[in-house]
Amino acid sequence: MSRAIPGRRLPFWPLTAVLTLASVVSVVLSLAFGSERIPVGEVVTAVTDRLTGEAPGTWDIIVWELRLPRALMAVVVGAGLAVAGAGMQTLVRNPLADPFLLGISSGASVGATAAITTGFLGGFGIYAVSTGALLGAIGSALLVYLVATAQGGLTPLRLVLSGVVLSSGLSSVASFLVFLSGDPRAAQSVMFWMLGSVGGATWEKLWIPAFLVIVLAIGMLAIHRWLDALAAGSDTAAALGVNVAALRTILFIGLAVLVGVLVAVSGGIGFVGLIVPHAARLVVGARHRVLLPVAALGGGVFLLWVDVLARLAVRPQEIPLGVVTGAIGAPLFLLLMGRGQYKFGGER
């Protein structure tokens, strides 16, 4: 049992190169799938035509205007959720933390539900639900922040407790709104929204989340050593010269904004932010310098194929992404843990 098993990890640079390549190839391949099956050769032609400025061909609209933004959105959201999950697990030092821990998804669902059932954001047109979700997400994050601060600071335990409590409180508010509206279609669209989808992706919707994911990922990489220290415990981090309170506040705000925007564009896609960081730790270890890039790339590829599956499995219906991530993620994660080599922190 105490026999050393060094070298069980995968080397970082080759793995990153493979994952990057896999992302690009997956995006292109995924464009072939959908209600209309397009040959891969045609897909490549359609993309290269655009990139080289040639006259658009037969598949241009479907490939470039519909499927590519959707595929890229899946990658962006998957990467963002994985990065946010890794950050959250470090912030609260808890293996069960996911991006939605701070009540963000419940707050977003209250906002989105209000938009769907009452139409109070009707002025935003097609962005009404997203706007409602974003407002709700930011409102709930602010609430968690204020509650935790008032009780003495953003310590892991306080964040977890206030996040969990507010989550269930806000969930019942959302349910109550659905119940009040008495409209069965509203209930259905709320449920579909909460389980997540990247179906509504357009180029215009893509850039804000893409920008935020990149900024947050680079920002966290730029302080990877401080994050490593924070993950080791607050006294240890403080003893190592890290300003723990400031780091926690910055991390909290960054994650809240990122997750709020992700939820606004894609709903509450579960499991990605929980399992992808754990899977990444399993293959490259817990140092943030290697964990964050691998989690981001892995999360992106994972959600991309989840979206393809969601489109194909019961055509012409689309399954909500949260259903697919749960169905794939839960057994996959149990399998990973079942290998008995993985612990988070010191726990078995």
Place this chain on the structure above:
Amino acid sequence: MSLVLRLSGVSARLGGRDILHQVDLDVPAGRRLGIIGVNGAGKSTLLRILAGVLQPSAGEVQIGDASGQLQNLRRLPSRERARRIAFVPQEEVVAAELLVGEMVALGRVPRTRPWSRGGSAEREIVRAALDAVGLADRIDVPGDQLSGGEKRRAVLARGLAQDCPVMLLDEPTNHLDVAWQLRLLQVFAERAQTLVATVHDLDLALRFFDELAVIGWPAGLDPSTHPARIVALGPPTDVLSSRHVAAHFGVGSVQVPHPQLDQSHLLIHPREESR
């Protein structure tokens, strides 16, 4: 003698309870100061305040630089503080997904940019630190594959890698077998100019430190309702006199010279047997 740390009228409050009351303590440069006291007296709290990790509820902590100039510890940027004071907390969990070397490399955080990769110079420092605690061959082993005592030594190696003139160690000898208890303290005393550590083993305290501070309660004060304070301070042979040991630790004791070595040992026995 120049001071590296000075506590003036320091009190501490944790979770609504007063832990320490009006503590004055000078830590002179180049000395080994031991902090002893019964469980729950506030030894760890005192050490955390000295390390600048916990803010006192009253009083002031000052840190002295090389020329002996004192400065409020709070005003020192935390990064600069961590280059002068290395603090290793008690009972730290070693992360399972970090290799031992990666965990020890955290000790370099105060001296590197937060985005830096480390590199071979850092690896040499880490290896030297692990070598000093006898774990050089475990550098690439996952943290959870170490035994309890090895984990403790690995965490202490992180303190060595921090390479500071002042080391504060909370119960460094916990989980260690006898050979390592003394050897480890000596390793630290050689590496750091000034060493402050809490220990449980009074005999070890008597033999190793230049000076001892006892955290406890003066006679007649109820420990359950009053915060602790420093009740004895001075050379170990004075602080661990039978009278003090009986008053502050509730046991009888006698200091006896080692038959072959030039040092005293503390023999401890139940109080009623003392005469």
